[in-house]
Amino acid sequence: MPRQSSTHIPHQHREVQTLSWRVSGMDCASCARSIERAVSSIDGVVSANVVFSTEKLQVDAISDVSNQIEAAVKKIGFDSRSLNAKADSSSLLSSPQPWREYVPIVGLALLMLLSWGITQFNPWFGETAFIVTTLVGLVPIMKKSWRMMRSGSPFAIETLMSVAAIGALFIGATAEAAMVLLLFMIGESLESFAANRARKGVSALMALLPEEALIIKKGVRQTIAIADLRPEDEIEVSPGERLPADAVLLSDMASFDESALTGEAVPVERLQGEKIPAGSLLVDNVVRLNVVSQPGNNAIDRILHLIEEAEERKAPLERFLDKFSRIYTPVIMLISVLVILIPPLMYGQAWDTWIYRGLALLLIGCPCALVISTPAAITSGLAAATRRGALIKGGLALEQLGRVETIAFDKTGTLTKGQPSVTNVLTFNDSSVDALLAAASAVEMGSHHPLAKAIVEYTEQQGIALVHADNRKTLAGIGVEGDFAGKKIRISAPSKLDRVLEDAMQQHIIALEKEGKTVVLLLEDERLWGLIALQDTLREDAKAALDDLRSLGVKGVMLTGDNARAAAVIAAQLNIDFQASLLPEDKVAAVIKLNQQQATAMVGDGINDAPAMKAATIGIAMGSGTDVALETADAALTHNRLQGLADMIRLSRATNANIRQNITIALGLKAVFLVTTLLGITGLWLAVLADSGATALVTANALRLLRQR
Structure with a gap:
């Protein structure tokens, strides 16, 4: 059964149960919103929330509607598994199987290559092969489109692509229809890959806790699962092992490496009676400790909770094309239908003429150039960033980097x-x-x-x-x-x-x-x-990096868990503001406050920086940082040089400008040919040329980013 807790609501005099599931199969934030809408419509559900980064569905309900919720999630194409206390503390994420995502892409590419080969020998059979290829490629996209419609999103980007491909088939642009589907699948796969990489950060965070603990009861040692630990249990930990729970030291003294939680490299000497957080690494002696945290409420769990809260605070950002398709797709379809029907029915015009113009209009409405305008620029920008030693996880991160006006830095391992x-x-x-x-x-x-x-x-x-x-x-x-x-x-x-x-x-x-x-x-x-x-x-390039950022109008501030005296020395050398003696939750609060004033990026290298990275507009990890920081962050400096920050921001700003140019090209040409088609000046072939020409122009413009200096 799912994990449950109850609270009392005075106004309704009914118990509210909190039910949790792990949901797999989501590849974008819109999937999370579809699940929320589907679950919220169930009788008895008070609220539903999906945390996309941890694949966690949490539902407040006034009755046990577990079966209905699982059925609703399955109905729209996702898999769910209930979370009990033990599963929740040991694993939140599904095992990724990336090869399955690439099968449709590889299959469609091979079919297109085969179709092209057939065309060289027999154009008619080649045309038929491209039609079959497009229909095969449409199957997974239309399935997803149908699921999105059933969940309350009738004009999702999948619907837009389906209409575009079918419209291209109607006018004989079969090869173009298949290519649009291939480009769309590649873009979706890249987004899914970035999402899965981000989720690995949470897996690495949870991996800091051992699966078992050595407990001592009445002088007898026995090994138990950490989910079975309770406050007042006495445990024994050996050097090189991590604490399975928050605990108080019973031995005289021991040194603990708490860098996983504080980010500071120097181990801390703890004396008898002092509290040590879960996940800390014992350095020297075998020690005994007294557990003080409840299952699911240790230091690591609290950091994970901060990550989830930061995810929830971010407003769900829909991709530009997905939002635009809500208006664009139905309007174009309606105009095409009206163009085909009104002149013959109301004015006795020839059906053939207006069907021809309606199909031409549908092709002009085909969003080929518009669909690739953003991904083409983003793909070029991401490739250019990779050449410069920067890993940027997806288009949203690349776009947001250009809006950053403040960068918050961790000290240890980042500025030093x-x-x-x-x-x-x-x-x-x-x-x-x-x-x-x-x-x-x-x-x-x-x-x-x-x-x-x-x-x-x-x-x-x-x-x-x-x-x-x-x-x-x-x-x-x-x-x-x-x-x-x-x-x-x-x-x-x-x-x-x-x-x-x-x-x-x-x-x-x-x-x-x-x-x-x-x-x-x-x-x-x-x-x-x-x-x-x-x-x-101090890092050799720290001063130069901050000077470079100032030249772009970006200011820096240092957030550290170190003491104020050490922080002041570093801040004085770099001429930046600082806040010291911060716990992970304090860093989150500081970043949120900065974010309220202007777009803020958080740069860090430790696990303790992960919640602050998620709370920022964008999180950036140093290449030498922990796996959790690298996986949680939206971007990473793989070459480990701070001067790469200014390069990333310049590239992001250039990419954003390129996207605006591409959208102007795509929509501008469509607007011109929309008018000329309705007036009968241009026909199907020029409509095809307009669409293909716009696609070529947009692609060529995006490729300029690869030469960006």
């Missing part, structure tokens, strides 16, 4: 490299820097902590031999220690020392920390030996 490196090494009492680094790396070798890796890497770069320390161990709440060269070496943060540092030493530390650096101290047999400072460095 996301990898801490050693910036300062200071020794006290005339000690050797090389000896200090050798001792520090000996104690840190083998650690997964980014700071430890940075120290070891820096030592190796200095040409210093690496040696493992003996008896290496982590000191709860303090740091790490080991035996090296017969002495006890300890590395600790300044705040963890149980002694008061001298004023000169404190001044050194304060100065470094004011620069946004992380400082660790090294002690030899409890004698202070020196300090090492580390910092995440």
